[in-house]
Structures are given as structure tokens and as C-alpha cells.
Amino acid sequence: MSGKTYYITTPIYYVNDVPHIGHAYTTLACDVMARFMRLDGYDVHFLTGTDEHGQKVEKAAAAAGMAPQAFTDKVSQAFRDLIPKMGYSPDNFIRTTEPRHYRACQALWEKLVAAGDLYLGKYAGWYSVRDETYFAESETEVGPDGKRRAISTGADVEWVEEASYFFRLSAWQDRLLAFYEQNPRFIAPESRRNEVISFVKGGLQDLSVSRTTFKWGVPVPNDPAHIMYVWLDALTNYITETGYPDPSAPNAKYWPADLHMVGKDIVRFHAVYWPAFLMAAGVAPPKRVFAHGWWTIEGQKMSKSLGNVVAPAALVDTYGLDQTRYFLLREVPFGNDGDFQRRAIVQRMDSDLANTYGNLCQRVLSMINKNCAAAVPVAGPLQAADSALLDRAAALLPQVRTLIGDQAFNEALITIWDVIGDANRYVDAQAPWALGKTDPARRDTVLWVLAEAIRRITLLVQPFMPTATAKILDQLAVPAQARSFAAMDTALASGTALPAPEGVFPRFVDPEAPAKPARAA
Ligand code: ME8
Numbered sequence: 009m010s011g012k013t014y015y016i017t018t019p020i021y022y023v024n025d026v027p028h029i030g031h032a033y034t035t036l037a038c039d040v041m042a043r044f045m046r047l048d049g050y051d052v053h054f055l056t057g058t059d060e061h062g063q064k065v066e067k068a069a070a071a072a073g074m075a076p077q078a079f080t081d082k083v084s085q086a087f088r089d090l091i092p093k094m095g096y097s098p099d100n101f102i103r104t105t106e107p108r109h110y111r112a113c114q115a116l117w118e119k120l121v122a123a124g125d126l127y128l129g130k131y132a133g134w135y136s137v138r139d140e141t142y143f144a145e146s147e148t149e150v151g152p153d154g155k156r157r158a159i160s161t162g163a164d165v166e167w168v169e170e171a172s173y174f175f176r177l178s179a180w181q182d183r184l185l186a187f188y189e190q191n192p193r194f195i196a197p198e199s200r201r202n203e204v205i206s207f208v209k210g211g212l213q214d215l216s217v218s219r220t221t222f223k224w225g226v227p228v229p230n231d232p233a234h235i236m237y238v239w240l241d242a243l244t245n246y247i248t249e250t251g252y253p254d255p256s257a258p259n260a261k262y263w264p265a266d267l268h269m270v271g272k273d274i275v276r277f278h279a280v281y282w283p284a285f286l287m288a289a290g291v292a293p294p295k296r297v298f299a300h301g302w303w304t305i306e307g308q309k310m311s312k313s314l315g316n317v318v319a320p321a322a323l324v325d326t327y328g329l330d331q332t333r334y335f336l337l338r339e340v341p342f343g344n345d346g347d348f349q350r351r352a353i354v355q356r357m358d359s360d361l362a363n364t365y366g367n368l369c370q371r372v373l374s375m376i377n378k379n380c381a382a383a384v385p386v387a388g389p390l391q392a393a394d395s396a397l398l399d400r401a402a403a404l405l406p407q408v409r410t411l412i413g414d415q416a417f418n419e420a421l422i423t424i425w426d427v428i429g430d431a432n433r434y435v436d437a438q439a440p441w442a443l444g445k446t447d448p449a450r451r452d453t454v455l456w457v458l459a460e461a462i463r464r465i466t467l468l469v470q471p472f473m474p475t476a477t478a479k480i481l482d483q484l485a486v487p488a489q490a491r492s493f494a495a496m497d498t499a500l501a502s503g504t505a506l507p508a509p510e511g512v513f514p515r516f517v518d519p520e521a522p523a524k525p526a527r528a529a
Contacts, residue, residue, distance in 0.1 A: 023083035032320035043471035057102030062238030119289035330473035366513030373509035385452035
């Protein structure tokens with residue numbers, strides 16, 4: 009393993025409810041990053057987990073008639089069950105109720121006290137339990153139901169008045185702005201970066217970081233009447249995992265994190281509060297925060313009351329694992345909002361997967377099976393069209409590496425599919441089935457070129473569709489140790505025996521569609 013580390017995190021999800029497609033999306037994006045970086049030779053650490061404290065979770069537990077710990081054990085399991093279902097490959101799953109996390113939170117707190125960045129005061133203001141966020145009065149309005157709510161999120165707010173520790177966030181404005189300036193890649197996409205910078209330029213208030221009116225959280229050291237604000241607790245999970253405060257912990261080498269992946273709703277916590285807490289405690293801030301957009305469902309906001317919440321497991325059951333993964337990252341430019349439509353997923357399954365990529369693999373592999381004694385064909389001298397296709401396939405790795413580095417997942421897929429399109433056009437133009445009669449050696453060369461292009465393409469598709477690509481690479485007899493990008497230039501060896509080909513991307517068959525009427529005679 010090389011010394012290059014890559015630490016990537018998902019948000020830790022609240023256990024007030026079971027996972028939906030939005031949660032699955034964030035973790036999927038991280039999974040693709042993690043798999044790509046592993047294949048590219050990095051020592052990757054990929055962390056996900058659950059955020060188990062706070063008033064929102066406490067209330068959800070009470071509503072379920074359960075003790076908070078028993079409730080969080082149950083709901084947290086639903087997030088762990090999603091890991092095999094969605095094909096995620098995390099290195100660890102963290103829970104904020106673990107003792108190691110209490111230690112890290114309390115150590116961070118003590119550092120903030122020692123730095124003079126915490127003071128005791130009194131909070132009087134609005135609080136949204138759903139968002140676990142404080143709001144200034146100007147950020148709220150009275151809704152049609154007469155209740156006060158947060159303008160940005162629509163969540164009800166309640167008046168809170170209690171003793172509280174404050175973090176001197178107001179003192180960090182200039183240092184945060186300087187940090188953004190010196191680290192132009194810290195917040196992405198650009199629109200979010202601009203949003204954060206203008207928020208910070210607008211002036212920062214000190215932040216209430218402890219609560220005294222409920223109990224479900226990490227106690228403040230030396231003042232256990234206070235429990236830590238759930239966001240200070242939650243953000244700390246990222247360094248709990250690296251063994252904080254122990255600099256010689258085995259995972260310490262992973263800090264600072266290379267990427268915190270988050271939804272656009274929580275960018276402020278990650279890009280403003282978190283680097284301020286860390287800098288105040290003398291810990292390096294993370295390198296990058298990417299805030300992706302939100303999914304709506306068939307044009308509507310996803311909500312329990314509308315009954316349109318999409319469960320990721322149901323998608324996998326209906327459309328398939330690789331198909332679901334492909335669709336979510338192909339359909340929408342990463343960073344933008346997207347609308348989930350069943351029609352669109354079926355369309356992508358049929359056109360991009362079955363008809364384009366699947367068809368390429370299927371026809372090439374079955375021609376090889378039939379005509380080349382089920383072995384990698386022998387390549388003769390290459391013609392210009394052969395080299396053109398191989399060159400385009402070889403150019404993909406650096407192109408895709410750059411796009412993945414920018415989290416431009418859909419562009420990466422478009423770039424790869426352009427070459428799949430070229431390969432399909434090359435099959436049509438070369439017509440290897442016809443060459444069989446006139447020039448079998450040339451036919452074999454054409455089939456070798458195609459198999460080699462499929463190998464390069466498939467190596468790159470692995471992070472997105474791990475199951476289907478493993479089958480395709482098996483059909484090309486690519487050994488397990490030759491599937492990383494270090495082996496990108498190790499061409500298929502002529503004469504290697506190949507197993508019988510089978511299709512990996514079926515067209516979508518709607519189980520509810522009426523049977524087709526028999527054709528009239
Ligand atoms: O915010 N579309 O947890 P959470 C896309 N515990 N993504 C969505 C989405 C949608 N419709 N809905 C949710 C929390 N998400 C905190 C995080 S981190 C230290 C603490 C995704 O359970 C998106 O990534 O409310 C969002 O940021 C996350 O789920 C919020 O999950």
C-alpha cells in the first residue's frame with residue numbers, strides 16, 4: 009500500500025427515522041469516491057455512521073415509547089443494513105453513543121476552554137428541533153397555522169431560554185475568510201462557496217454550544233448540568249474516528265480529512281462552524297467539503313405526509329443494485345438538485361446499460377466465444393481505426409481521474425459512455441461478423457481491440473457498478489490483481505481461455521405491465 013492516504017466521510021445520519029434515497033445518495037457518492045481512490049492506489053479510509061444524540065432523537069424515541077439508547081440501537085441498524093444492500097464499502101461505521109466518541113468530544117471541549125474560546129452565558133432565542141439549529145428572529149416567520157417557523161427550512165421553532173456555553177464564533181470571521189481565500193477548493197461547488205463566504209462576511213454571532221433543558225447527549229466536562237450542542241458532538245465524529253486526541257492512534261494518519269461529503273442543507277455546519285472549532289482547538293481543518301443537491305420525487309418534495317418517501321432497498325429490488333447506483337449518479341450533475349422519476353431510471357437502464365454498454369460487451373464476447381475458440385483472440389498489425397479506439401480508451405483514466413477529483417460523477421460517466429459509443433460504432437464499421445469469411449486474422453484483431461477497449465472501460469466503471477463490472481472482468485478473465493488502475497496498461501494476453509459469456513444488463517421488465525396482446529394474424 010502506498011503512503012498516500014485518502015479519508016472520506018458521509019454525514020452521520022440522525023436516527024430519528026429510517027434511511028431514504030437522500031441518505032443513500034450521499035453515501036453512494038462517497039462509496040464511488042472511496043472505490044475509485046482505492047483502485048487508484050490510495051490508502052483509503054471511508055467512514056459513515058449515525059448521529060444519535062439531541063432533542064430530535066430523544067423526541068423520536070419518546071414517540072416510539074422506547075428508551076433513547078434502545079431506540080438508537082434499532083434505527084442505527086437500519087442504516088447498517090443499507091451497506092450490503094447498496095454495495096457500500098465503508099471501512100468503519102461510527103455511532104455517537106460510543107465511549108470513544110465521548111472521550112473525543114470532551115477532549116475537544118477542554119481544548120476550546122483552554123484556548124479561551126468558550127464562555128458561560130445565557131441563550132434566549134428560537135430553536136428548531138427538526139433542524140437542531142438556532143435561528144435569529146429575523147430568520148423566522150409566523151406561518152398560516154399561527155406557529156413560528158424557520159424561513160429557510162419551514163421547520164417549527166420554539167423559544168428557548170437557558171444557561172449555555174458559547175463558542176466565540178464572532179472572533180473567527182477574519183480567520184475563516186482568510187482560510188477560504190487560501191484554500192479555494194475547500195468548499196464546492198462554487199455556488200455554495202460563494203454562499204458561505206457571503207454568510208461569513210455578513211458577520212458571525214457567538215454560537216450556543218450547550219443545552220441544559222434535556223439530557224440526551226455528551227456531558228460538558230466539569231459541568232454535567234450542560235450537555236453539548238448536538239452539532240458540536242456530531243461534527244467531532246470525524247476526528248473521533250482518527251483517534252483524537254491521541255496523535256499516535258493508528259488512524260491519526262488520516263487526518264485532516266480529504267473530503268466531507270454533505271447535502272446542501274448542512275454546508276454551514278461543515279464549512280463555518282467545524283473549521284472554526286478545529287482551528288480554535290489547534291487541529292487542522294478538513295481539506296474539502298462538497299455539498300450536493302437534493303432529490304425531489306416525481307416533482308414533489310419527499311415527505312412522510314405525502315407518502316412519497318423512496319426507500320433505497322425498494323429501488324434495488326425493483327431495478328437492480330448497479331442500475332440504481334448508475335442512475336443516481338448519472339441522472340443529475342452532482343451538486344445540482346434532481347428530480348427522481350421512475351420513467352427516467354427505466355430509460356437509462358434500457359438505453360445506457362442494456363443497449364449501449366451491455367450490448368457492446370455481449371456482442372463482442374459472444375463473437376469471441378464463437379469464433380476464437382473461447383479465448384482472447386490474437387491481434388495482428390493495428391490499423392488507424394484500431395489505434396484510434398485504443399487511444400481514446402487509454403485517455404480515459406487521466407480524464408476520469410480529474411473529474412472524480414472534482415466530484416463530477418455524471419461528467420465522468422458521460423466521458424466513459426462517449427468511448428463506449430465509439431466502440432459500438434467501431435463494431436458496426438468493422439463488421440467483424442463479415443470479416444470471418446474474408447479475413448479471419450483481421451476479424452481476430454478487431455475483436456482483440458474491442459475486448460481491450462472493454463477491459464479499460466470496465467476498470468473505470470468498477471466504482472460505480474461493482475457487481476456488473478466484476479462479471480464483465482470475469483468474462484474477460486482479468487485476474488483480481490489486475491483490476492486496479494496500476495494494471496490499466498497490462499493488455500489482455502492472446503490465448504487466455506475465456507468463460508462462456510452472459511448478459512449482465514437486462515432490459516427493464518415491468519412486473520405490473522399487462523401482457524402484450526397476441527399479434528393479429
Ligand atoms: O443532518 N436529497 O442528518 P440527517 C438528497 N445528523 N440528500 C438528502 C435528502 C434529499 N432529499 N435528504 C437528506 C444530519 N439528504 C446530521 C448530520 S454530520 C456531522 C451530522 C442527505 O439524517 C444529505 O446528505 O438529517 C443531508 O445532508 C443528510 O442526508 C442529512 O441527514
